[in-house]
Amino acid sequence: MKYSPLLLLVLTMTSCRVATPLPHTIVTDPYLTGKCFPPDRHDAFRVVHAITATIRGKSSSFIGVTVADVPADRIRATLLSVEGLVLLDAVDDKGSITVYRAMQPFTSARFARGLFDDIELLFFPPRGDLTGARIGANGTVTCTWVDHDHIFKKNAFPSGETVIKEYDSDHRDMRRVKLSPPIIKGFYRHIRMDSYGLGGYSLSFDLLEGEPLEQEDGLFSQ
């Protein structure tokens, strides 16, 4: 059976996870904790990106619309073709995914799961316990989270650039996100995400528009 590159990308967006919790201690210093959770992040927002997905050197373009309510742990994601065709429209409500609309080959539950995992990494505070926090001599804030068998390390540089890396329990690279300023209305102008491993892929996000949401007005329902 011959798979298209993007379909391979889709099928590999989720990975097997080893159920071995990592030992850790939790940072409780409120000053350091505050540095790791920037207060200017929007709780609820809508953002539109031009997305370029690349796997094995082959690229494809999309438009992504994301509506998120971080405290409620809800995301609605709509993936469009450049021509405006809705390829996928789905909601992740506390980990429970409902697909409202999907076209082949974007209909698989694995694709939706992978999509929401990527969105969470981009826009949500890392899951798990904050196990490390320090401020370097040059002002770089480095924070580490452990979520069961995953490690997230975030470096927020004085330049405004932020890099988030995800490792597995063996400290192998899983995903890397680079958020590049300028920051417009609280949203980074450019984001690049790389996923490593056998089905590695990269996603490039260019901000088209973004805004905080005061009321969700049924945006998560069909």
Place this chain on the structure above:
Amino acid sequence: MVIMTMPVLYGAGWAGNWESIRQTMSQIHSISAIFTQKKNLRILARPLVSTGRFYYHAPRDLRWEYTAPIKNVLLVHGGKVAMYIWVKDAFTRDEGPQIEATRIVMEQIASWLRGNFHDNRAFIPSLTQGNPPRIILTPAHHGLRKLIKSITLTLSGTSGAISTIEIREPQGSSTVIEFSHIALNTPLSGTTFEKVR
């Protein structure tokens, strides 16, 4: 996809019947136009606006070029479809899985451009008289109706051009394409449909 690649109809003396449409379109050898596409989704605060250029050469060559906010070119030449996207300051071939669906849609569109609305089994056409007249294409099959409720082509009563294409989708979504600066039967470069430039 169907929607954005819809052609521009034209014909002086538009009589508002199928025979007139076929007769008018058979006289069109080339079309060039500028388009504005507005995507409406319930979760958007305002329509997502894209702009670009459209070219057609009979019987089935197409160039559908988005210039903003994403650069993207769709070429149909000699029955083959190629898509290109702008990556790192250069066009590169789009290898996405939507290419096959695009090819099928392009075949349908080429049929419509020749005025053959009844040859397309995917949609049931109807012609609404009025000023301006409209062609409404309704999906014939349940599967397609899950994606598209209808496609409405609004014709210009004076020039015979299609001024607007509206694709209604489920859940209140729609795509509206407006054409302007339409030029008919003007010479087009031989590479328009072959090279992305």
